Amino acid sequence: MQLTRFSDYALRLLMYVARGDGSRPITIAEVGEQFDISHNHLVKVAARLSRLGWVSATRGRNGGLQLGPGAENLTIGTILRELEGHKAIIDCANPPCALNGNCRLRRALDMAEQAFYRSLDEVTLADVTANQTAESIIRLHHDFVRRRSA
Numbered sequence: 001m002q003l004t005r006f007s008d009y010a011l012r013l014l015m016y017v018a019r020g021d022g023s024r025p026i027t028i029a030e031v032g033e034q035f036d037i038s039h040n041h042l043v044k045v046a047a048r049l050s051r052l053g054w055v056s057a058t059r060g061r062n063g064g065l066q067l068g069p070g071a072e073n074l075t076i077g078t079i080l081r082e083l084e085g086h087k088a089i090i091d092c093a094n095p096p097c098a099l100n101g102n103c104r105l106r107r108a109l110d111m112a113e114q115a116f117y118r119s120l121d122e123v124t125l126a127d128v129t130a131n132q133t134a135e136s137i138i139r140l141h142h143d144f145v146r147r148r149s150a
Helices: 005-018 028-035 039-051 076-084 105-120 131-149
Strands: 055-058 064-067
Touching: 005 028, 005 039, 005 055, 005 064, 005 076, 005 131, 028 039, 028 064, 028 131, 039 055, 076 105
Parallel strands: none
Antiparallel strands: 055 064
């Protein structure tokens, strides 16, 4: 199983916003520069995260993104379920499989996917942005602010 690029970018954006130093909102331009992600992709990601209430977006000169209320307590499982949707790992109907209905592989893969999400339900956004990750993000943020000020 591989995450979509959209989910990957959303996780990076959430992590970065979660550990900004709080001195000012985080801009899409900053996140894009830090992770080498196109502005257009991040606008779409930020819009979706905003609709979900996981980030709040403020327009204007002093605008940017901030973590939405309670978003630090979101589990990675919840985030990925919402962003990845509910598509099967394999599609037994297209192209049609001669074993369809008489094969245990799909059930095994479905169970593995459920176990994957259950394990990620034990990990919050706060958990994955703690300690060294937090320090790295704060350092990236401070370096960005320093470069912009120069």
